[in-house]
Amino acid sequence: MRRVSLVFVLVAAVIAGACGSAGGGGTTTGNSYSGKTIKLGAVLSITGAGGVYGPQSRDGMMLAVTEINKSGGVNGAQIALTVKDDASDKAQSAQVAQTMIQGDQDMALLGPTLSNSAVAVHPLAESLKTPILAVSTTGINIVPNCNFPNATPCRYVFRDSLGEQTAIPDNIQSYAADAHPTTGVLLVAQDDKFSSDGGKIVQDTVAANSINLLKTIKFNKAEPDLSPYVTQAVQLHPDVIFITSLGGIPAKIMTEARKQGWQGQFLGGNGFNTATVSKNAGAAGLGARSGSAWYLGNSFPSNADFVTSFKAAYGHDPDQFAAQGYAGIKIIADAAKRANLTFTDLAGDRDKLRSAMESVNIQTPLGPFQFTSQHDVKQTVWIIKMDGQGGFTLVHEIKPS
Amino acid sequence: MGQQILNAIFIGSIYALFAVGYTLVFGVLDILNLAHSAVFMLAAAVTYTLVVNHGQSFWLACALGIVVAALMGLVIEYVCLRPLRRRQAPPIAALISTIGLALIIVAAIEQGRPGTLFAWLWVDGANPVTMPPSTFPNPTWHVAGLTLEGSKLAIIPISIALMLLLGYVMRFTQVGRGLRAVAENPRAARLMGIDVDRMISLTLIISSALGGLAGILFGVALGDISPYIGRDSVEVRGLAVIVLGGMGSIPGAVLGGYLLGLIEVLAVVLLGSNVRAGVAFAALFLMLVLRPQGLFGAQLREKV
Numbered sequence: 001m002r003r004v005s006l007v008f009v010l011v012a013a014v015i016a017g018a019c020g021s022a023g024g025g026g027t028t029t030g031n032s033y034s035g036k037t038i039k040l041g042a043v044l045s046i047t048g049a050g051g052v053y054g055p056q057s058r059d060g061m062m063l064a065v066t067e068i069n070k071s072g073g074v075n076g077a078q079i080a081l082t083v084k085d086d087a088s089d090k091a092q093s094a095q096v097a098q099t100m101i102q103g104d105q106d107m108a109l110l111g112p113t114l115s116n117s118a119v120a121v122h123p124l125a126e127s128l129k130t131p132i133l134a135v136s137t138t139g140i141n142i143v144p145n146c147n148f149p150n151a152t153p154c155r156y157v158f159r160d161s162l163g164e165q166t167a168i169p170d171n172i173q174s175y176a177a178d179a180h181p182t183t184g185v186l187l188v189a190q191d192d193k194f195s196s197d198g199g200k201i202v203q204d205t206v207a208a209n210s211i212n213l214l215k216t217i218k219f220n221k222a223e224p225d226l227s228p229y230v231t232q233a234v235q236l237h238p239d240v241i242f243i244t245s246l247g248g249i250p251a252k253i254m255t256e257a258r259k260q261g262w263q264g265q266f267l268g269g270n271g272f273n274t275a276t277v278s279k280n281a282g283a284a285g286l287g288a289r290s291g292s293a294w295y296l297g298n299s300f301p302s303n304a305d306f307v308t309s310f311k312a313a314y315g316h317d318p319d320q321f322a323a324q325g326y327a328g329i330k331i332i333a334d335a336a337k338r339a340n341l342t343f344t345d346l347a348g349d350r351d352k353l354r355s356a357m358e359s360v361n362i363q364t365p366l367g368p369f370q371f372t373s374q375h376d377v378k379q380t381v382w383i384i385k386m387d388g389q390g391g392f393t394l395v396h397e398i399k400p401s
Numbered sequence: 402m403g404q405q406i407l408n409a410i411f412i413g414s415i416y417a418l419f420a421v422g423y424t425l426v427f428g429v430l431d432i433l434n435l436a437h438s439a440v441f442m443l444a445a446a447v448t449y450t451l452v453v454n455h456g457q458s459f460w461l462a463c464a465l466g467i468v469v470a471a472l473m474g475l476v477i478e479y480v481c482l483r484p485l486r487r488r489q490a491p492p493i494a495a496l497i498s499t500i501g502l503a504l505i506i507v508a509a510i511e512q513g514r515p516g517t518l519f520a521w522l523w524v525d526g527a528n529p530v531t532m533p534p535s536t537f538p539n540p541t542w543h544v545a546g547l548t549l550e551g552s553k554l555a556i557i558p559i560s561i562a563l564m565l566l567l568g569y570v571m572r573f574t575q576v577g578r579g580l581r582a583v584a585e586n587p588r589a590a591r592l593m594g595i596d597v598d599r600m601i602s603l604t605l606i607i608s609s610a611l612g613g614l615a616g617i618l619f620g621v622a623l624g625d626i627s628p629y630i631g632r633d634s635v636e637v638r639g640l641a642v643i644v645l646g647g648m649g650s651i652p653g654a655v656l657g658g659y660l661l662g663l664i665e666v667l668a669v670v671l672l673g674s675n676v677r678a679g680v681a682f683a684a685l686f687l688m689l690v691l692r693p694q695g696l697f698g699a700q701l702r703e704k705v
Contacts, residue, residue, distance in 0.1 A: 046527070047511045047527045048527060048629075050527075051511065055514070219675070220677070221633075222633040222634060223634075223678075224412060224619070224623070225411070227411070227412075228666045229669065247529060248529030251531065252529075252623070259541060259550055260548045261543060261548060280529065282531070282533075282534065283534075
């Protein structure tokens with residue numbers, strides 16, 4: 001066959017964001033909220049690696065907006081929520097956020113879905129003095145030090161998602177108390193912040209729980225086949241395999257490890273807490289435990305009502321991400337109600353909303369909700385395990401200390 | 402170590418099957434068909450949807466998945482390649498048009514959710530899904546400490562048989578001679594009475610069917626079907642394999658596929674898990690420096 005010399009082609013796509021200038025908040029008619037609109041923007045990963053979580057957050061948020069607007073809005077003002085996809089890409093996430101803050105003139109933002117994108121979006125919102133509420137980011141240095149390694153606390157960044165720094169240690173500790181495992185292997189995706197942060201937390205926690213970490217096996221998310229890594233882990237015969245990764249990867253690891261005959265316990269983080277993972281893992285996931293911010297079966301009214309209306313609206317059960325998205329809108333609505341917004345001075349309104357968010361104290365599907373002084377969530381950790389059929393059952397309830 | 406060698410052979414077979422389709426188009430047309438990875442993904446997605454959402458049998462779904470892939474080959478030819486060839490556009494233009502088609506296919510799948518335009522094709526959006534274990538036969542044996550899984554074992558004879566068949570067709574049949582004639586010199590082939598456009602269409606059909614089959618085997622055996630399996634898992638590796646094997650060489654692509662699988666797995670076992678991709682591409686780089694024509698490629702020569 002004919003040969004030609006190789007041509008190496010480098011295609012670089014540069015996406016430049018353009019910021020239009022939309023009108024502000026309306027005419028001055030005193031302090032009344034009636035007839036006004038509270039514009040919110042959500043930067044979510046609808047496609048890409050975070051596409052497992054973003055659509056759930058979006059559905060939860062949309063449900064909350066519909067409920068609030070139907071029941072008279074926020075003191076008479078309607079909430080208008082725009083959701084934009086960041087394709088799980090850090091640069092696109094920042095670009096979308098900037099458009100929402102400066103172009104669309106949204107009063108506050110929610111998101112982004114991934115911790116990896118938050119490191120770009122949160123400092124931007126902070127510098128533009130716009131409140132932003134993270135609803136699914138669980139990595140380290142999200143709040144309060146969004147400008148890490150700069151330690152100055154960020155004033156405009158909040159999160160209602162339970163950090164892995166709380167959830168993973170609680171999960172390991174409770175399993176250690178139940179079953180006294182002595183050895184473990186950690187499988188960690190090294191190429192995103194959420195997963196590698198989770199890995200660090202596991203490494204820092206195991207010793208205190210008398211578990212000897214035999215090996216840390218790192219891999220990249222886009223590996224086509226994880227079998228070589230799983231084989232390595234299984235051949236060490238650990239009592240526990242820790243998995244810190246997201247998307248479909250935890251399910252792939254569980255399935256492969258069970259096929260290779262390993263019988264031990266899977267422990268993980270937030271990456272386990274969605275029905276997609278439990279469903280994909282199927283019987284291989286049975287008993288896999290994680291610390292969750294939310295549990296479907298909780299019967300207190302703020303959760304039972306949420307679950308009922310979510311099912312009525314979408315035809316399937318919500319998951320933790322939907323609950324956190326829903327709670328996020330309720331939190332901002334509660335703050336907006338108390339913030340004395342003017343709807344004429346956007347910068348001033350953003351500041352008022354920020355202050356009001358600090359004193360939120362409401363019932364949500366996550367349980368009673370307050371922010372800590374560091375703008376992090378203060379809530380119960382629900383230790384859950386996969387039921388082998390796409391769902392979860394509750395194992396323990398750990399109250400905030 | 403035995404299990405790891407098996408792991409290498411399984412993934413190597415997928416790489417080989419995928420790369421054979423890639424290299425076939427390059428050999429005949431001198432064009433890199435970058436929509437190949439999207440066809441890989443589409444066939445897996447179609448198969449999954451037919452089984453899980455439309456209740457079809459697994460075998461029928463696989464057959465239809467391959468048919469859809471083959472038809473996509475025709476789409477690639479009629480939409481991305483032929484119009485450009487008519488205008489004698491440079492190969493780079495075809496490269497871009499196939500990237501465009503790949504983006505469209507991936508975007509169509511990832512938009513597929515219940516109630517949307519593409520819901521008949523895919524309802525899981527960006528979510529990865531797994532073929533339910535009850536829908537296809539997958540016996541698993543444990544022999545001498547090794548785990549042998551039916552769905553992965555099947556990949557090896559299927560891949561080898563198809564690649565041998567393709568080798569036979571290319572070498573000993575009228576169609577194969579026609580394809581090689583087009584590869585050698587399209588104008589001379591046309592003067593000899595060969596229908597060049599038909600040959601090119603045929604190349605795309607065969608190539609895409611092989612890519613689609615690779616996608617189905619990948620999705621089923623590795624339990625991973627999502628809009629991104631082509632783009633993230635095999636696209637760049639497929640390129641690596643055909644460079645390793647020699648651009649346009651079918652035996653080269655086969656050997657290159659197994660070699661890349663082996664290099665990747667050995668990197669994990671011997672050097673540590675976090676260097677896998679690095680080692681594989683270092684090997685590729687070495688190959689380019691030491692033997693730019695690849696394992697089976699002829700000497701590169703400048704055309705005047």
